[in-house]
Amino acid sequence: MTTNARIAVPQGVKPTTNVTKGFDLSQKEGYRLNVASRSESPASGRGTPVNVPSADSGDDLKFSKGKEKLDPVVLYRKERGDVREHLYMVVIGHVDAGKSTLMGHLLYALGQVNQKTMHKYEQESRKLGKQSFMYAWVLDETGEERNRGITMDVGSFQFETKHKTITLLDAPGHKDFIPNMISGAGHADVALLVVDATRGEFETGFDYGGQTREHALLVRSLGIAQLAVAINKLDTVSWSQQRFDEIKVKLRTFLRQAGFRENDVAFVPCSGLTGQNLVQEPTEKELLSWYNGPSLIEVLDNFKCPERPITKPFRFSVNDLFKGTGSSFCVSGRVETGFLSVGERVLVCPSRELAVVKGVAIEESPKQFIFAGDQASVTLSGIEMQNVAVGFILSDPGNPVQISSKFQAKIVVFNVTVPITKGFSVILHHQSLVEPAVVSKLIAQLHKNTGEVIKKHPRFLSNNTSAMVEIQTTRPIALELYCDCKELGRIMLRVSGVTIAAGLIMKIIL
Amino acid sequence: MKLIYKELDKDGEGTICVIPEEPEDMWHAYNLISEGDSVRGSTIRKVQSESSTGSSTSNRVRTTLTISVENIEYDTQGCMLRLKGRNIVENQYVKMGAYHTLDLELNRKFTLRKHEWDSVSLDRIETACDPAKNADVAAIIMQEGLAHVCLITPSMTLIRAKIDVSIPRKRKNFPQQHDKGLVKFYDNVLQALLRHINFDVVKCVLIASPGFVRDQFFEYLFQTAIKTDNKVLLENKGKFMLVHSSSGFKHSLREVLQDSAVIAKMADTKAAGEVKALEKFYSTLQMEPDKAFYGKKHIERAIESMAIETLMISDSLFRCRNFALRKEYVQIVDAVKEMGGEVKIFSSMHISGERKS
Numbered sequence: 001m002t003t004n005a006r007i008a009v010p011q012g013v014k015p016t017t018n019v020t021k022g023f024d025l026s027q028k029e030g031y032r033l034n035v036a037s038r039s040e041s042p043a044s045g046r047g048t049p050v051n052v053p054s055a056d057s058g059d060d061l062k063f064s065k066g067k068e069k070l071d072p073v074v075l076y077r078k079e080r081g082d083v084r085e086h087l088y089m090v091v092i093g094h095v096d097a098g099k100s101t102l103m104g105h106l107l108y109a110l111g112q113v114n115q116k117t118m119h120k121y122e123q124e125s126r127k128l129g130k131q132s133f134m135y136a137w138v139l140d141e142t143g144e145e146r147n148r149g150i151t152m153d154v155g156s157f158q159f160e161t162k163h164k165t166i167t168l169l170d171a172p173g174h175k176d177f178i179p180n181m182i183s184g185a186g187h188a189d190v191a192l193l194v195v196d197a198t199r200g201e202f203e204t205g206f207d208y209g210g211q212t213r214e215h216a217l218l219v220r221s222l223g224i225a226q227l228a229v230a231i232n233k234l235d236t237v238s239w240s241q242q243r244f245d246e247i248k249v250k251l252r253t254f255l256r257q258a259g260f261r262e263n264d265v266a267f268v269p270c271s272g273l274t275g276q277n278l279v280q281e282p283t284e285k286e287l288l289s290w291y292n293g294p295s296l297i298e299v300l301d302n303f304k305c306p307e308r309p310i311t312k313p314f315r316f317s318v319n320d321l322f323k324g325t326g327s328s329f330c331v332s333g334r335v336e337t338g339f340l341s342v343g344e345r346v347l348v349c350p351s352r353e354l355a356v357v358k359g360v361a362i363e364e365s366p367k368q369f370i371f372a373g374d375q376a377s378v379t380l381s382g383i384e385m386q387n388v389a390v391g392f393i394l395s396d397p398g399n400p401v402q403i404s405s406k407f408q409a410k411i412v413v414f415n416v417t418v419p420i421t422k423g424f425s426v427i428l429h430h431q432s433l434v435e436p437a438v439v440s441k442l443i444a445q446l447h448k449n450t451g452e453v454i455k456k457h458p459r460f461l462s463n464n465t466s467a468m469v470e471i472q473t474t475r476p477i478a479l480e481l482y483c484d485c486k487e488l489g490r491i492m493l494r495v496s497g498v499t500i501a502a503g504l505i506m507k508i509i510l
Numbered sequence: 511m512k513l514i515y516k517e518l519d520k521d522g523e524g525t526i527c528v529i530p531e532e533p534e535d536m537w538h539a540y541n542l543i544s545e546g547d548s549v550r551g552s553t554i555r556k557v558q559s560e561s562s563t564g565s566s567t568s569n570r571v572r573t574t575l576t577i578s579v580e581n582i583e584y585d586t587q588g589c590m591l592r593l594k595g596r597n598i599v600e601n602q603y604v605k606m607g608a609y610h611t612l613d614l615e616l617n618r619k620f621t622l623r624k625h626e627w628d629s630v631s632l633d634r635i636e637t638a639c640d641p642a643k644n645a646d647v648a649a650i651i652m653q654e655g656l657a658h659v660c661l662i663t664p665s666m667t668l669i670r671a672k673i674d675v676s677i678p679r680k681r682k683n684f685p686q687q688h689d690k691g692l693v694k695f696y697d698n699v700l701q702a703l704l705r706h707i708n709f710d711v712v713k714c715v716l717i718a719s720p721g722f723v724r725d726q727f728f729e730y731l732f733q734t735a736i737k738t739d740n741k742v743l744l745e746n747k748g749k750f751m752l753v754h755s756s757s758g759f760k761h762s763l764r765e766v767l768q769d770s771a772v773i774a775k776m777a778d779t780k781a782a783g784e785v786k787a788l789e790k791f792y793s794t795l796q797m798e799p800d801k802a803f804y805g806k807k808h809i810e811r812a813i814e815s816m817a818i819e820t821l822m823i824s825d826s827l828f829r830c831r832n833f834a835l836r837k838e839y840v841q842i843v844d845a846v847k848e849m850g851g852e853v854k855i856f857s858s859m860h861i862s863g864e865r866k867s
């Protein structure tokens with residue numbers, strides 16, 4: 001049975017039949033809670049836990065028109081009209097390119113990290129014989145990361161530029177932590193690619209198998225179009241213009257091939273360790289002799305904020321779970337589309353359980369509403385913590401996300417050492433979800449540019465081909481068609497720690 | 511396979527009662543039962559009954575039947591053995607000496623009586639009932655929050671435990687919840703390790719993970735062993751080997767088994783050889799797609815042009831009792847051998863085989 005369920009099924013009717021748990025939404029079509037009626041409930045989540053929210057459906061009907069009255073556009077203007085634009089930026093690049101150091105130093109230069117803390121980091125890192133990592137400690141917070149001098153999971157920090165508020169997501173560069181990098185990049189609007197200008201080091205990251213290459217391809221496949229490139233550690237090559245240009249030319253060609261438009265990519269020379277050209281005007285004579293462009297902070301300020309899809313149905317991708325106060329727990333992640341207010345109910349998918357939103361917060365500060373684009377934490381009650389996991393999607397119960405374990409995707413095959421054949425097992429990345437899957441059918445090989453079918457049922461797919469394939473996961477997952485929701489319609493396929501393909505969900509098979 | 515009881519006299523005659531639990535057990539059963547044996551198991555029997563008014567109704571009843579086996583069919587799809595033979599024990603519904611079929615299914619007990627249990631059959635029972643006995647390699651494949659404790663036997667990989675917990679991520683200003691979650695996770699894995707790995711049999715324990723999870727776990731394991739004075743662990747510390755894998759999912763085990771250090775350690779096991787052969791196939795498919803074939807038709811065409819160097823074939827193809835098909839496969843194998851090609855039959859129950867079937 002193959003349906004384009006999103007279109008075929010009326011709103012509020014569950015598109016699948018194999019329900020294991022949860023609620024039959026068709027009985028309570030389109031119910032929603034009145035936002036105002038619950039707005040007094042404490043954000044701390046200490047209220048009476050609501051165990052089976054379906055029991056009081058009569059109650060729901062009274063308020064059923066609640067959310068309809070809230071026009072998201074009006075609400076957004078009212079709530080956010082006078083605050084600066086908020087941008088999420090992922091910092092990517094090969095291991096040891098100096099991402100954390102660059103960001104740590106930038107934050108210090110902006111006064112986001114006080115002198116006392118910095119002094120403490122300096123002392124403690126010296127004790128470990130890792131003083132060169134003192135700035136990286138701003139973002140590398142766990143003991144493991146500090147001892148090893150390597151970022152393992154995404155660190156985040158919020159700061160202000162002239163016109164914007166930016167939340168930086170400092171991704172790990174090490175190959176083994178790419179799943180974490182992907183979940184960070186999935187939450188970002190723009191990316192800062194950091195490359196090490198040291199002779200030999202740039203080349204290692206840029207070669208096949210290097211993460212300069214892989215990260216750039218990944219963020220582009222995740223829909224990020226704007227990129228700044230920090231050509232870092234230029235102090236190690238005495239601020240050589242020739243080296244800067246050499247790297248710039250190589251990267252520009254590659255990035256164009258990867259699908260970035262030339263106008264959306266900016267290059268900036270800097271040194272995270274010395275702090276040159278981060279915030280203040282440069283002082284290095286060699287640099288001044290050939291460079292009079294913007295400093296890093298100005299480049300970041302120039303990023304354009306993408307449109308936020310606030311009028312679409314609510315979708316939130318879960319990236320983390322942790323205990324809150326009392327009996328409740330929190331999930332954190334990103335509002336992909338729509339908006340959410342305190343007191344509403346959400347459908348947790350793919351487990352299909354209803355939960356009540358006890359509170360929402362951005363950067364630990366409680367809010368009344370969260371909108372598409374926000375990275376936020378949501379306090380849930382009425383659901384067991386075990387029934388939620390990283391990679392789950394919270395959605396509007398009246399217009400829920402789709403659930404399936406089989407779908408068709410249009411994929412672009414990157415560099416594979418063994419060709420993709422039918423039955424190939426892969427690891428599927430979908431937002432923060434990481435799940436084993438199988439390429440169950442090779443439907444057609446497509447022309448890379450035109451998308452025309454070149455060959456039906458190919459025996460295998462090799463490097464740099466484009467194809468329509470069927471993918472099957474072991475467990476059902478929450479997903480959307482790319483045409484309905486770009487954010488939840490993208491997938492990434494990896495094998496043995498290498499990204500082999502990226503794709504778009506074209507058809508969901510129920 | 512679960513052994514319920516075993517009663518043999520000194521000549522080797524007797525009965526053994528077992529419950530097949532895994533698909534592989536049906537394969538074992540298929541190999542154990544031969545014509546002339548008697549098997550007791552439960553089956554469904556259609557019973558016609560005539561009521562006092564003369565109308566007849568048909569009922570399906572479950573009954574226990576003992577037959578003397580004359581024919582054995584193995585249905586791989588349904589994971590079932592179909593035995594045919596004469597009834598040899600008085601039964602309410604079936605006459606003595608009448609022909610009847612008896613289906614052996616998963617999780618249903620059956621009793622097998624042989625005039626002579628030879629050593630091969632007894633060995634098979636033993637392997638089937640305790641596959642771990644032949645597993646001299648154990649592997650823990652893990653990533654943060656996910657671990658599989660496996661035993662690697664010559665013919666299959668047994669997942670003995672799966673630990674899947676969510677560990678809170680590192681969060682600005684709150685690194686504690688992450689660390690606490692990690693310790694709890696490591697403790698779960700440690701418990702599973704102690705429960706499933708028998709160090710009397712296991713000669714090598716692979717701990718595989720991306721990043722530093724394996725090192726951290728290994729450290730935790732031996733800190734705990736010292737703290738709790740766990741002699742078994744401390745004495746077997748030398749058996750552990752830390753290896754890189756790209757993830758904690760079970761199919762990453764394939765990469766682990768390809769690691770040259772691991773191959774060296776398990777040089778003479780079947781698993782290592784299989785993985786190697788399969789990898790060669792895939793790289794040929796990559797480099798010279800015209801030289802690699804898969805699927806029956808493709809292979810037959812290759813035979814016609816006498817172009818097969820190595821044929822890899824899943825043993826599952828030989829188990830199917832579709833005679834015509836089986837014969838064709840046998841012909842393929844013979845043809846390849848005749849032209850001097852090498853034939854590798856690999857077990858479909860192995861991780862490495864999953865990729866090909």
Ligand SMILES: Nc1nc2c(ncn2[C@@H]2O[C@H](COP(=O)(O)OP(=O)(O)OP(=O)(O)O)[C@@H](O)[C@H]2O)c(=O)[nH]1
Nearest residue numbers: 095096097098099100101132151173233271272273
């Ligand atoms: N000379 C010089 N060294 C630098 C510079 N930036 C960073 N480093 C050094 O490079 C090393 C790695 O720095 P990190 O900031 O941890 O690099 P990273 O890119 O965050 O590394 P991962 O997150 O582990 O991928 C440290 O020893 C830094 O001191 C720079 O501009 N110049």
Ligand SMILES: [Mg+2]
Nearest residue numbers: 099100150151
């Ligand atoms: Mg770092």
